[in-house]
Amino acid sequence: PLLQEQINLLKELSKVSVTSLCGDTSSGYQEGTGTQARFSSPYYLCFDSKNNCCYISDCNNHKIRKVSFQQQGQAQVSLFAGSSAGYQEGAANQSQFNGPMGIVFDQQRNCL
Secondary structure, three states: OEEEHHHOEEEEEOOOOEEEEEEOOOOOOEOEEHHHOEOOOEEEEEEOOOOOEEEEEEHHHOEEEEEEEOHHHOEEEEEEEOOOEOOEOOOOOOOEEOOOOOOOEOOOOOEO
């Protein structure tokens, strides 16, 4: 997959075609399926160990988003962590980030 920051869109590249998986050319925040979802400067992504989902640092929304890959090329975008701009540890929907620009997994495949 290719993450294009300027157009807020996650695309899949293959030898034959380019397919939009989620997001749109318009910026914003919206959870949802496929192009109904919105990002604001998605910056970095990483995949889980089984490649059935990825996590995206959604910089201007101050959140970490989860993209679950479903059948028939559908991608479901949901909140993984973050609430608003700031620095706060806590539960996923109460934690705060200030423009997250990266995300990684540790050796046990825990998302950091």
